[in-house]
Amino acid sequence: MPSSGHRLRDVEHHPLLAENDSYDSSSSSSSEADVADRVWFIRDGCGMICAVMTWLLVVYADFVVTFVMLLPSKDFWYSVVNGVLFNCLAVLALSSHLRTMLTDPGAVPKGNATKEYMESLQLKPGEVIYKCPKCCCIKPERAHHCSICKRCIRKMDHHCPWVNNCVGEKNQRFFVLFTMYIALSSVHALILCGLQFVSCVRGQWTECSDFSPPVTVILLIFLCLESLLFFTFTAVMFGTQIHSICNDETEIERLKSEKPTWERRLRWEGMRSVFGGPPSLLWMNPFVGFRFGRLQTRPRKGGPEFSV
Numbered sequence: 001m002p003s004s005g006h007r008l009r010d011v012e013h014h015p016l017l018a019e020n021d022s023y024d025s026s027s028s029s030s031s032e033a034d035v036a037d038r039v040w041f042i043r044d045g046c047g048m049i050c051a052v053m054t055w056l057l058v059v060y061a062d063f064v065v066t067f068v069m070l071l072p073s074k075d076f077w078y079s080v081v082n083g084v085l086f087n088c089l090a091v092l093a094l095s096s097h098l099r100t101m102l103t104d105p106g107a108v109p110k111g112n113a114t115k116e117y118m119e120s121l122q123l124k125p126g127e128v129i130y131k132c133p134k135c136c137c138i139k140p141e142r143a144h145h146c147s148i149c150k151r152c153i154r155k156m157d158h159h160c161p162w163v164n165n166c167v168g169e170k171n172q173r174f175f176v177l178f179t180m181y182i183a184l185s186s187v188h189a190l191i192l193c194g195l196q197f198v199s200c201v202r203g204q205w206t207e208c209s210d211f212s213p214p215v216t217v218i219l220l221i222f223l224c225l226e227s228l229l230f231f232t233f234t235a236v237m238f239g240t241q242i243h244s245i246c247n248d249e250t251e252i253e254r255l256k257s258e259k260p261t262w263e264r265r266l267r268w269e270g271m272r273s274v275f276g277g278p279p280s281l282l283w284m285n286p287f288v289g290f291r292f293g294r295l296q297t298r299p300r301k302g303g304p305e306f307s308v
Contacts, residue, residue, distance in 0.1 A: 020269045023277045040104040040165070043139045044148055047164030054162050055094065057226055058182075061189055062090050069196045072210050085257060086188055093181035096286040097163060100175045105168030106154030144252050157241070157250040172241070173274050177286050179238040186231035193224045 066088050070079040075254040117138065130139045132152050139145075144156040146166050155169040167175045197220065200208035209216040244250055248264040265273050268281065282288055 039102045040107075041102060042149055042164050042170070044161075047148070049162045050161040051164040057230070058090055058094060058185075061185070061223055061226060062087065064219050065189060065192055068209050068216060068219050069192055070213060072208065074207075082188075082192060086185060086192070087129060089181050089185040089188060091098060092284075092286060093178060093185055096174050096178035096181055099286050099290070100160075100163040100167070100171050100178055101165050103147075103165075103171040103174060105156070105166040105172075106143075106170045107149070107168075108132075108135070108140060108143055108152040108154065110138045110151065112138055134243070142253070155250055156252055157244065158252065167241075172245070173276075174286055175240045175281075176245075177273070177284065179234040179241065183231050183238055184229040185232040186234070189223060190231070193220050193227070196220060203273040230247065245274050 028074050039135075066083060070083045118129065121129070121138075131137070132139050132143050135151055137152055139152055140154055142150045143154050145152045146156060146159050148159050149166050153166045153168040157167040157172060159166045160175070163175060163178065168204075194206065195245065200213075200216065205213040205216070211219065238246045240251065244254070246267045248266060248270045252258075264270075268279075272278065276288075
């Protein structure tokens with residue numbers, strides 16, 4: 001919707017608006033502050049199936065570790081220490097998964113390409129702004145449109161079906177924690193599987209498990225394969241995410257070879273911008289910033305996502 005002082009282009013790339021620009025028009029369906037107080041959820045069939053599968057695989061690993069390997073063990077402290085450690089890692093991993101899935105990744109308000117909003121930007125004569133033709137919003141710098149979320153996402157890195165959400169400006173921290181805790185729990189499970197195999201072979205499979213030897217072997221082999229695949233995938237993702245954060249470049253920007261038009265935050269400055277504050281143990285906590293008030297029921301809006 002062009003006006004006399006500036007031009008509006010229907011394009012999807014190279015936006016010029018600053019990241020901290022917000023939409024204050026009364027015609028908006030909801031303000032960004034209101035959106036931040038909601039639980040975000042994408043209604044995508046494939047994503048929901050992948051998310052449920054992730055939880056079931058983690059629960060399966062916990063079952064095998066606890067009931068097949070640790071509880072039958074005669075070493076009390078071995079069982080207690082490893083049981084507490086593995087279950088803590090599993091809880092932290094699933095909590096990080098939930099925070100990634102239920103956190104708004106940085107969605108730009110829909111339909112804010114209005115005359116009132118553009119006048120509020122106080123653009124200089126001849127300055128060009130960019131509108132997304134798919135969700136009818138003015139695109140901030142570094143925002144990209146997600147065809148699954150049906151929204152433009154600030155600093156969108158990629159859409160991950162395993163967390164049923166985009167990884168963007170506001171939930172990248174939780175995604176990094178999710179990959180880290182899954183990788184750590186996978187390594188722990190592999191170590192326990194190796195020790196269990198050695199124990200069972202030495203004991204001739206008589207007292208190493210409450211299950212029959214064939215069932216024990218099948219459960220352990222499946223857990224080994226699962227842990228190996230999970231570790232490979234999450235370790236690679238964790239490494240690429242840390243590299244992207246330290247170079248202040250999203251995966252989409254890297255693949256498209258976009259030249260940076262923003263001031264880059266490199267290394268520790270980039271880590272602080274994602275995890276918040278100076279380095280501390282709080283960086284490892286997926287519960288930081290969680291408020292129970294976000295679970296209050298709110299009216300549902302149109303679109304592929306809804307909030308509760």
